[in-house]
Amino acid sequence: MPHDDSDHPHALLPSDPALRVKALETLLTAKGLVDPAALDAILDTYERKVGPHLGAQAVARAWSDPAFRERLLTDATAAIGELGITGRQGEHVVAVENTPETHNMVVCTLCSCYPWPLLGIPPAWYKSDAYRARAVREPRKVLAEFGVTLPEGQAVRVWDSTAEVRYLVIPMRPEGTEGLDETALAALVSRDSMIGTGVAEAPK
Amino acid sequence: MNKPSKFDEPWQAQLFALTVALSEAGHFTWPDWTAAFGAMLKAKGKDRPLDGGADYYAAWLETLEALLDRTGLAGREEAHAMRHAWERAYLTTPHGAPVHLPGDSVSGLRCI
Numbered sequence: 001m002p003h004d005d006s007d008h009p010h011a012l013l014p015s016d017p018a019l020r021v022k023a024l025e026t027l028l029t030a031k032g033l034v035d036p037a038a039l040d041a042i043l044d045t046y047e048r049k050v051g052p053h054l055g056a057q058a059v060a061r062a063w064s065d066p067a068f069r070e071r072l073l074t075d076a077t078a079a080i081g082e083l084g085i086t087g088r089q090g091e092h093v094v095a096v097e098n099t100p101e102t103h104n105m106v107v108c109t110l111c112s113c114y115p116w117p118l119l120g121i122p123p124a125w126y127k128s129d130a131y132r133a134r135a136v137r138e139p140r141k142v143l144a145e146f147g148v149t150l151p152e153g154q155a156v157r158v159w160d161s162t163a164e165v166r167y168l169v170i171p172m173r174p175e176g177t178e179g180l181d182e183t184a185l186a187a188l189v190s191r192d193s194m195i196g197t198g199v200a201e202a203p204k
Numbered sequence: 205m206n207k208p209s210k211f212d213e214p215w216q217a218q219l220f221a222l223t224v225a226l227s228e229a230g231h232f233t234w235p236d237w238t239a240a241f242g243a244m245l246k247a248k249g250k251d252r253p254l255d256g257g258a259d260y261y262a263a264w265l266e267t268l269e270a271l272l273d274r275t276g277l278a279g280r281e282e283a284h285a286m287r288h289a290w291e292r293a294y295l296t297t298p299h300g301a302p303v304h305l306p307g308d309s310v311s312g313l314r315c316i
Contacts, residue, residue, distance in 0.1 A: 009298070011295075014294065015213075019290050019291055021219045022287075023284075023287040024286075025222055027282060035225070035229075040221075047209060110239075110242035111241045112260075120210060124260070125256060127256035128254060128260075129245075129256070163235040163239075
């Protein structure tokens with residue numbers, strides 16, 4: 001909130017958690033346990049560089065290039081490395097492919113493990129107790145709340161992420177996209193479709 | 205205009221970066237972190253379900269404070285004292301001026 005109140009004799013006091021984080025940061029940098037430049041680099045990476053556009057690029061490549069798709073399914077970490085997508089929390093990525101028989105959906109029941117290099121910082125709903133508890137128990141109901149209704153014959157498989165293994169869902173390629181290049185295909189791949197709470201939509 | 209942040213408040217971003225940097229510097233492994241954080245989320249979620257926003261980062265902060273205290277990297281008391289040093293600095297700095305800690309607040313902390 002802007003604070004232009006000239007009646008205020010002192011600087012606006014930050015919130016309690018903000019002060020506690022500031023305190024930890026001051027202590028840890030003063031002790032030489034963290035490097036302020038490393039903090040800035042991490043912030044820059046996750047605020048500006050990394051996001052679902054990178055995951056979408058990998059999916060679009062898999063749709064267009066059968067050999068890449070094979071490599072992505074066999075060793076996703078190495079395959080995304082070919083596209084220059086690397087980084088923390090991406091050391092062991094497993095790609096799971098949606099088919100007419102099986103729809104895949106990802107959750108972290110422990111906390112919020114997520115393939116950062118491919119999708120960035122998870123959305124709030126992914127971190128909520130409601131999603132974390134219900135994705136495993138009643139995935140179809142959760143999917144319906146996201147506006148996804150699966151055909152009766154399509155099974156749902158829920159993957160529980162851990163600190164060691166992160167999952168990327170490869171959504172099904174929409175109908176009518178045969179002529180599209182990778183850039184146009186990537187635009188159809190939403191963040192939610194790569195978590196499995198959405199599907200890739202055909203171009204309008 | 206700046207792009208909207210991926211975090212609701214700047215302190216959440218700072219907290220995230222601090223935790224990742226500590227793990228990367230080898231002070232704890234990421235699985236150690238997720239185990240501690242998972243346990244905290246479970247305990248916090250007993251009273252009422254967490255919404256994954258502010259309450260999620262509040263639990264994150266509490267986990268990190270406890271972990272730093274347990275490992276001796278930053279004890280509860282020194283963290284508390286530093287929080288109050290910052291609070292005093294804000295309350296005694298004229299509005300509009302940059303806020304700095306008095307020099308003696310951080311002296312003597314560097315590990316030798």
